[in-house]
Amino acid sequence: MDMNEIKEIFFQECEEQLAELESGLLKLNDGDRDPETVNAVFRAVHSIKGGAGAFGLDDLVSFAHVFETTLDCVRSNRLDPGPEVLKVMLKSADVLADLTNAARDGGSVDEARSRQLIKELEALANGEVPQASAAAPAPVEVVAKPVAAVAPPPVSNEGFQPVAFSFDDFDAAEEPPLMEMPTYEIVFKPKSDLYAKGNEATLLLRDLSRLGEMSIHCDMGALPTLERLSPESAYFSWKIQLATDKGEDAIRTVFEFAEWDCDLEISLVEDEATQSGEELPMQPVPFDLSILDDEPAVSVGVVEEEEQLASRQQDIRNAAVSAAGTASNVLQMAQSAARAPAEKAAPAASAAQSAAAQQAAASAGTPTIRVDLDRVDRLINLVGELVINQAMLSQSVVENDANGTSSINMGLEELQQLTREIQDSVMAIRAQPVKPVFQRMSRIVREIADMTGKSVRLITEGENTEVDKTVIDKLAEPLTHMIRNAVDHGLETPEKRLAAGKSAEGTVRLTAKHRSGRIVIELADDGAGINREKVRQKAIDNDLIAADANLSDEEIDNLIFHAGFSTADKISDISGRGVGMDVVKRSIQALGGRINISSKPGHGSVFTMSLPLTLAVLDGMVVTVANQTLVVPLTAIVETLQPEASAIHSFGSNQRLISIRNSFCPLVDVGRILNFRAIQANPVEGVALLVESEGGGQRALMVDAIQGQRQVVIKSLEANYTHVPGIAAATILGDGRVALILDVDTIVAASRGQSLKPEMSLAAAG
């Protein structure tokens, strides 16, 4: 595994951590004060910082560090995560995400923004120092931030203000109190993970010794008998008295990368008298620091101590029920850890150890693995093939065996059921919750709300609704557009909202749910709704509809999906370039979905998108054209009709129109367009499919016959051939033959005179 691969894994993990961070902050924003949530948030930033440090991503490290420091204040209850604080933190999470992306893909970030946020974060961290200083006399913040100098904190309780820093202040603040050095008592209990991750307790202790005067006691109470000793487990813990003027944070910095893999207690010893260390009964072991520099000596010493201990525990060992096998699994470890020392003098230590083991077992949770998408796709392909093969087998058995031997038929039925189940399970592998996309939207809402000066609350529901990964990936863009539109156009300004008797804060609700084999995503705002008069006027101005056209409310609402349609009076940075909703509609249609809007003046609008659960299959109409079997995507078809001779009208030299309810629609012979036949077929002998293409134009596609409606598995043509104009993809039918899936948009475009030439395909494929 080379460095780039490791880096790639780091960035993948960063994405997860960022998602964790954001969801944690949002939870806090909703009033959650669970310490575990704060910890999760802190952990996320901490991990990013740790990884970034390993890769030398300095920008990321320095920002994450400041962020982490502020979060630490929250964690230690020195800073209350109120709405104002969280606003800064959410913005910081955004910047952290930007920095991560910049580190991965190159490119730059808004440095002014990140500098500004660093200042705000530092101000937050310092805002509470006066209260915290009573507990920690050392100048904590200064030590923790070697880069950024710290000014005396603003004492104001009105949130925070950006504060200017100068190095003079830094010098002044750094002057250590010329008193007796405070003594800290540190209890350091490494977990097995600490060693597994390549950390070394010896080195940590040596680092610690550099901070000041130190005395160490090693607690071996948790050490089991030799036969139960697992060589990969951690049994020792240390109790350290450290006199230092560097402050608690300096101590924590020593354990920075080991913090999650050990139990660490740091407390300030106020007074020599209380320093007896009686609460935790331990066997004090004289610990000569000099052996820290001599590693072989340490291991020899450990072995000797283990042997001593083993002989002392002879009687315990006899009494203990011998556990079968090695103590390698967590449960056994916990049991043996709890059992062996229980009869000795260290109950507290054993309890801590078994609790740690249990925690480790719990955090193992549901195990997941990372799998290359290609492998999953290959599996899906093979299963699709299995389904087709099974169908073919059934068909030939039915054909060849008229009597129908019952055992064969039963076997086939079972096979069919099994293949169905396999197919469902395989599809479920690709299915993922829409949560990541929804989470990204909360950032978009924050940004737009900032830009427009509106106050917006985003409520998401059904985040765990699962849908195919490719659908999720392609959902982000149209959804972003729509969210922007909803905030920019949909919601009113706070003043207008108050005037209309609504709360100043607008609500945007994003919902996902499953409905009849599709995923339905709803985006609702409680804004002003669509101004139908304005939309109508705009449509008339743009020649989209006739001035006297009689349109229903719904039809007017749906006009906003037309290309080049924007009712915003001024073109803003956010939306209003007129490429909004038609692009949204097209990308939703490209996903095989549909989009609808319903609006209530004064109460807001609801956009409803219905999407297939997967892009691997498609609902299609199987048709016959010039003896070829073709599939037309069902989403494109508005209706099917059997033309009557009287409804067909010739137009010009070779054009024909069909009249549908008194409007004329061009007839397109699919067989002719695809060059399957030389002359146009007689429309009366075929079936017309009324389709709607991008841009809203309707065409009647002529086919010879409709075979039926079917769900088909999409196969790429480009993999082994090339893009073919007019053809979107291929599929394999139940009889094992390949059928082509029509690309309705290009067929319609071709009927307007654009030719289906191979050059066009090259441009598209290139």
Add this chain to the structure above:
Amino acid sequence: MTYVAKSLTTDGRELIAFRVGDQEFCVNVMSVREIRGWTPATAMPHAPTYMLGIINLRGAVLPIIDLSARLGMKPAEPTVRHVIIVAQVKSQAVGLLVDAVSDILTITNDKIQPTPDVVSSEFEKSFARGVLAIEGRMICLIELEAIFPQEEREAA
């Protein structure tokens, strides 16, 4: 596999020989993935005449080329006795419709004679890599990459 590796290092190669019409051709065995019988192909719109269409090869879409038509001979009328050679050309798989597979040859490079100076078109020059004299027959070694239309390779 070890045999192939060995034969390659000793400047030799293995070829698959097949019949198209009354002529014999061969291609490098390493570029052939499998050989299978003819199944009806689905016609493609706006395709060249030698492009017979596409078939289902265990879930993948495989284009079928009528090699006879492609090499300028008369178009084949596929029957169940025809054979499709599934070959790998760069990253794509393609099916070649031939009359029959005739032989597997192991030869050394010095057995390959230069293409006789009788070929008429640039196209024929582009795919013919030489001729072999095997037991009184003449077998033309062809380059698969040259068989495919320009735009296909560009698109790929």
